[in-house]
Amino acid sequence: MPVTSAALLLHHGRGADAHVLIAHMGGPFWARKDERAWSIPKGVVEPGEDVEAAARREFAEELGVPAPDLPVRDLGPFRYTSGKVVHVLAVEVPAALVGSPDDPASPDLTTRPGTSTAQVEWPPRSGRRIDVPEVDRAVWFALPRARPLLVLGQQPVLDALVAATTP
Known part of the structure; x- marks a missing residue:
């Protein structure tokens, strides 16, 4: 059975004008890499754990701050070529969060x-x-800049976000 992870994608703005918060993978292997070295904060869903609870737990573990307590929009599961499945939930935050003391970016x-x-x-x-x-x-990135930075298996998430938030 494939590993299932849950991810929380923070965004402000909608459709093609959205900006997303993505994280650069740590460690010496990724230190000098930029393209395809970023990810949506995510982690493994534990047995019996709710996807949203897992996504919020992993966000807090990876970024060191809790995710904003705002409603989620289910963007669905995304399968990597390896077979791993990442279930992505989007959270729209007010643009005023960016640069504020509560901004999870660092x-x-x-x-x-x-x-x-x-x-x-x-x-x-x-x-x-x-x-x-x-x-x-x-870091917060506009969608055109975020796309080449994200690992290949997560790039379709951006298309799903645009589709889900375009009026």
């Missing part, structure tokens, strides 16, 4: 208390394991 999540880490082998095949942040920064 140019450096490695110093924000409460962010989660993962253990990776580095350098590869060395047997040495190090702790790295799951994500190292989170």
Whole structure:
């Protein structure tokens, strides 16, 4: 059975004019990469866990702050070529959130208390394991800029967001 993850995509604006909050993957492998090195905050849905609860938990774990307590819009499940499924929920936030003290974006999540880490082998095949942040920064991007940054399996989410928010 494929692994299912839940993701929470914050956005402000609608349709093609939307901006989205995405996170750069942490650790030495991703340090010098930009294109296809960003992701929607997400994580594994635990057995018996509600998708929205999992998405909100993972958002808080990865970004170190709780997701805004606003209604979600279900964008549906998206299957990666690996078979992994990511169920994405969108949350529309007011544009005034951007740059405010409550903005979850951060140019450096490695110093924000409460962010989660993962253990990776580095350098590869060395047997040495190090702790790295799951994500190292989170930034608001307009859709045309976000698309090439997102991992390939998440790029269709942007089309779903446009379709769901276009009047």
